[in-house]
Amino acid sequence: MKSIFLEKIGGPLTVKESPEPEPGDEWVLVKIMRTGVCYRDILTVEGFFPRVSLPIVLGHEIAGIVVDKGSKVDEVDINDKIVALPYVPCGECEYCRSGRENLCKNRRWYGEVLNGSYADHVLVHKNSIVKMDPEVDWNYAAISSCVIGMVIHALEELGDINEGMKVLVTGAGGGVGIHALQIAKAYGAEVIAVTSSEDKVDFIKQVNPDYIFVSKGDFSKEVKKTIGPVDIVVEAVGEPTFYSSLRSLKWGGRMAVIGNVNVKPVSLPLGLIILRENIIHGVISSTKRSLKKALEMGSKGLVKAIGVEMPLWEVEKAHEILRQKRARGRVFLKP
Ligand SMILES: [Zn+2]
Ligand SMILES: [Zn+2]
Known part of the structure; x- marks a missing residue:
């Protein structure tokens, strides 16, 4: 071999x-x-x-x-x-x-x-x-495991996702992001794509997110002004977008940290997290249950x-x- x-x-x-x-x-x-x-x-x-x-x-x-x-x-x-x-x-x-x-x-x-x-x-x-x-x-x-099952684990098992929630995905044109948008949609969420590359916008459009934001800086103000604060962020980038993601959350909102693109630490504004009771959870891989659910979603054609x-x-x-x-x-x- x-x-x-x-x-x-x-x-x-x-x-x-x-x-x-x-x-x-x-x-x-x-x-x-x-x-x-x-x-x-x-x-x-x-x-x-x-x-x-x-x-x-x-x-x-x-x-x-x-x-x-x-x-x-x-x-x-x-x-x-x-x-x-x-x-x-x-x-x-x-x-x-x-x-x-x-x-x-x-x-x-x-x-x-x-x-x-x-x-x-x-x-x-x-x-x-x-x-x-x-x-x-x-x-x-x-x-089905490392991407789809992991996002299902993040949104359902850790994130308590429900129909009608607002889910924001950073790195929306990347390997995790483009699938996370579809998965959140399959749960009936309103989905917001964030990317730093203008030239990925057409690519992202193929999964029909409700909103697309192109931003190299702080996107939280624009997000909150346009659609209001969000229930869940799938942080698929890491340090570069972390602060904006946190600021985009609503009271009680959660952030699923998946990406760690430059392996740099972030500074946490504790006051913000305390006052708004935000939950930040890391996400590592998928469980057997979320993997099986991923295969189910695939065979139903809900996610491609x-x-x-x-x-x-x-x-x-x-x-x-x-x-x-x-x-x-x-x-x-x-x-
Ligand atoms: Zn992997
Ligand atoms: Zn064990």
């Missing part, structure tokens, strides 16, 4: 041939049909995650077909189409037992400590597998995967697109 390895922090990424692995008792060998490129992969290359065990095959957005399985795997059969959580939950800790396996104390990430999906085949543990409806397209499947397909072996090019913030939607890699 062919895989793309990160051998040292900073790269480059190298393609290597190796024999196909035999799955252990609880493991499944999956033929990768599609994998998504995630900003987390870039941060891994740059050494942001100290736990990464090198050399490692990058990639944690797994969608493919089961080609072999171990003796203790009953969840799936050969030829099943599957997706996987980006990590393997232990299934036993307090978080796993309460359906919050995204916080599993013993979770192991693909592309960080387990070889990942930048390959034509990958070994997947049964605890992370979810069988998918064959109708769901491969691009959607690839981002938007982005560009590239050959897996051009991954360096794909990473460059993300680094330069040129991505429109998600980049999908095809082995």
Whole structure:
């Protein structure tokens, strides 16, 4: 099989041939049909995650077909189409037992400590597998956990979203943003797209947000003047837009922090948060429940995967697109 390895922090990424692995008792060998490129992969290359065990095959957005399985795997059969959580939950800790396996104390990430999906085949543990409806397209499947399931986790499980709420999404033309707009709409929200690039406006229009704001500075005044303060912000950028996002919230409004594009700290105006009882919550990945819901939304056609397909072996090019913030939607890699 062919895989793309990160051998040292900073790269480059190298393609290597190796024999196909035999799955252990609880493991499944999956033929990768599609994998998504995630900003987390870039941060891994740059050494942001100290736990990464090198050399490692990058990639944690797994969608493919089961080609072999171990003796203790009953969840799936050969030829099943599957997706996987980006990590393997232990299934036993307090978080796993309460359906919050995204916080599993013993979770192991693909592309960080387990070889990942930048390959034509990958070994997947049964605890992370979810069988998918064959109708769901491969691009959607690839981002059903890390993007769609994560946003569902942010909006529904953490954000208490309800029909008619106002949901603002920053980085609206990016891989998380363009899908978050669709997901919020699927919940019946009024959606507000914020982007810093004028040239992404037409691209964003394809998902029909109720409002689009183009801003390189503080957008909160304009947002509040035009539509009033919002119930939920999906902060898909991070530090550059954080303050405006916070100021756009209504009393009791919540911010889901997903993006951390420049890994810079922000300063928190505590008075503002106290007086308005704002809730700021981090969001890490998806739960099994939100992943299943993502697949359901996909098979009903409520949300579509938007982005560009590239050959897996051009991954360096794909990473460059993300680094330069040129991505429109998600980049999908095809082995
Ligand atoms: Zn990801
Ligand atoms: Zn656990």
